[in-house]
Amino acid sequence: MDEYLPELMRRLLDGFSMTLFLLGWSALFATIVGTMLAIFRVSPVPPLRAFGTSYVNIFRNTPLVVLFILAVEGLPTLGVAIPFEWFAVVTLSTYTSAFICEAIRSGINTVDPGQAEASRSVGMTFGQTLGQIVLPQASRAVIPPLTSVYIALAKNTAIAAAFGVVEATGQLSNLIRDFAPFIYPSFFAIAGGYILIVAVISGIASALERKLAVVR
Amino acid sequence: MVAMDSVQKWFGKLHVLQDIDLQITPGEVVVVIGPSGSGKSTLCRTINRLETIDEGVIAVDGQELPKEGKSLAGLRADVGMVFQQFNLFAHKTVLENVTLGPIKVRKHSKADADRKAHEQLRRVGVDDQANKYPAQLSGGQQQRVAIARALAMEPKVMLFDEPTSALDPEMIKEVLDSMVDLAKQGMTMVVVTHEMGFARTAAHRVSFMADGRLVEENTPNEFFTNPQSDRAKDFLGKILEH
Numbered sequence: 001m002d003e004y005l006p007e008l009m010r011r012l013l014d015g016f017s018m019t020l021f022l023l024g025w026s027a028l029f030a031t032i033v034g035t036m037l038a039i040f041r042v043s044p045v046p047p048l049r050a051f052g053t054s055y056v057n058i059f060r061n062t063p064l065v066v067l068f069i070l071a072v073e074g075l076p077t078l079g080v081a082i083p084f085e086w087f088a089v090v091t092l093s094t095y096t097s098a099f100i101c102e103a104i105r106s107g108i109n110t111v112d113p114g115q116a117e118a119s120r121s122v123g124m125t126f127g128q129t130l131g132q133i134v135l136p137q138a139s140r141a142v143i144p145p146l147t148s149v150y151i152a153l154a155k156n157t158a159i160a161a162a163f164g165v166v167e168a169t170g171q172l173s174n175l176i177r178d179f180a181p182f183i184y185p186s187f188f189a190i191a192g193g194y195i196l197i198v199a200v201i202s203g204i205a206s207a208l209e210r211k212l213a214v215v216r
Numbered sequence: 217m218v219a220m221d222s223v224q225k226w227f228g229k230l231h232v233l234q235d236i237d238l239q240i241t242p243g244e245v246v247v248v249i250g251p252s253g254s255g256k257s258t259l260c261r262t263i264n265r266l267e268t269i270d271e272g273v274i275a276v277d278g279q280e281l282p283k284e285g286k287s288l289a290g291l292r293a294d295v296g297m298v299f300q301q302f303n304l305f306a307h308k309t310v311l312e313n314v315t316l317g318p319i320k321v322r323k324h325s326k327a328d329a330d331r332k333a334h335e336q337l338r339r340v341g342v343d344d345q346a347n348k349y350p351a352q353l354s355g356g357q358q359q360r361v362a363i364a365r366a367l368a369m370e371p372k373v374m375l376f377d378e379p380t381s382a383l384d385p386e387m388i389k390e391v392l393d394s395m396v397d398l399a400k401q402g403m404t405m406v407v408v409t410h411e412m413g414f415a416r417t418a419a420h421r422v423s424f425m426a427d428g429r430l431v432e433e434n435t436p437n438e439f440f441t442n443p444q445s446d447r448a449k450d451f452l453g454k455i456l457e458h
């Protein structure tokens with residue numbers, strides 16, 4: 001016990017720092033790429049629309065583990081040499097951006113098409129119509145599906161453990177290996193960490209939703 | 217000011233605009249009338265290219281409609297449009313609705329745009345509502361704001377697609393009054409409407425549309441008292457019964 005507790009704390013911290021690293025960077029990149037893809041998918045330019053649709057169909061319908069294998073085995077053959085955790089970020093971002101795209105697009109579709117028509121008829125360009133009229137009105141409808149995507153991403157970071165990235169789940173395996181009698185405390189500590197992360201994401205989401213609700 | 221020349225449009229198999237020729241001179245007010253589904257909205261929407269056409273030419277103020285992009289946006293800025301469902305920007309105040317185009321498209325300063333917006337709102341009698349959101353206004357007020365929003369762009373032509381059809385009877389008059397004023401001030405207008413009172417007071421010409429064709433054109437008086445085609449007689453018979 002004397003040995004276990006400090007070691008548990010240290011590995012919890014290490015593990016969740018890595019989990020948050022994966023989550024933070026992947027969420028950032030996935031949001032940028034996903035938003036661009038959503039804009040492609042509603043744009044008036046057919047090749048962009050086709051690109052957005054194919055991207056979503058490919059990456060949303062491929063199991064995440066398969067993408068991990070592809071990244072870890074495939075990217076090095078293309079001369080990409082980066083640390084394992086960045087392979088994980090690339091994979092998670094690529095996969096998650098497809099879901100972000102669809103969440104944003106579904107929000108855009110909740111906005112009455114008459115709003116965009118009125119905007120175009122006063123002479124606003126596609127970008128202005130999107131930025132001034134459509135996205136602000138879509139933003140509230142977008143929050144619940146986006147929240148689900150970020151929560152799924154938080155949990156999907158655990159798959160990186162299977163590819164040698166020692167994040168929280170990787171630390172759990174190590175703890176169980178090194179401190180076999182303490183399997184339940186280790187499990188609950190790690191699970192508790194994930195629950196905390198998800199609670200924070202949900203909290204931010206409902207605060208945002210309340211804030212956007214009073215705008216009108 | 218608006219010139220449509222042999223315009224054809226299909227929705228799949230439906231030939232929704234057939235051989236449309238329509239010339240509108242500056243300051244002219246044309247009322248388009250006709251049965252439901254005859255293509256009136258589609259006709260109106262092709263003039264600022266919210267609907268594309270398959271054949272023919274449409275020009276506004278001598279310039280053929282650009283296909284897309286910035287130049288199309290530029291042309292649309294010169295063509296005001298008022299919709300049946302008002303389509304005010306729901307997340308913006310009345311004032312912001314009217315200033316958005318002048319600021320973003322015409323690049324006016326906010327102070328300038330505000331001042332002109334209040335002028336236009338006063339013109340249609342809703343300036344006291346400037347800081348409210350659209351949802352807080354009656355339908356008639358919303359539609360007058362929509363007219364002010366279009367006018368704030370200083371358009372060369374105004375298109376109205378059944379502007380009073382979604383309104384309660386007591387609000388129709390306030391919107392029509394604004395439109396009559398506009399007509400008297402010399403605005404070029406294309407108005408899809410079944411309001412014969414408006415057609416008689418304000419229109420220079422009535423175009424009767426049926427099955428995608430402009431079947432008959434005449435002065436309001438001649439058209440309503442002495443329609444030539446069977447389609448028009450039949451149609452007027454139906455709407456006059458009420």
Ligand SMILES: Nc1ncnc2c1ncn2[C@@H]1O[C@H](COP(=O)(O)OP(=O)(O)OP(=O)(O)O)[C@@H](O)[C@H]1O
Pocket residue numbers: 227230232250251252253254255256257258259
């Ligand atoms: N986007 C579309 N796709 C396919 N068909 C359409 C589309 N828009 C309109 N139509 C069809 O084209 C025809 C003409 O429609 P339009 O709205 O122009 O008629 P309208 O004269 O304005 O009728 P109303 O008096 O009911 O408003 C209708 O048969 C309609 O169903």
Ligand SMILES: [Mg+2]
Pocket residue numbers: 256257258377378
């Ligand atoms: Mg119509």
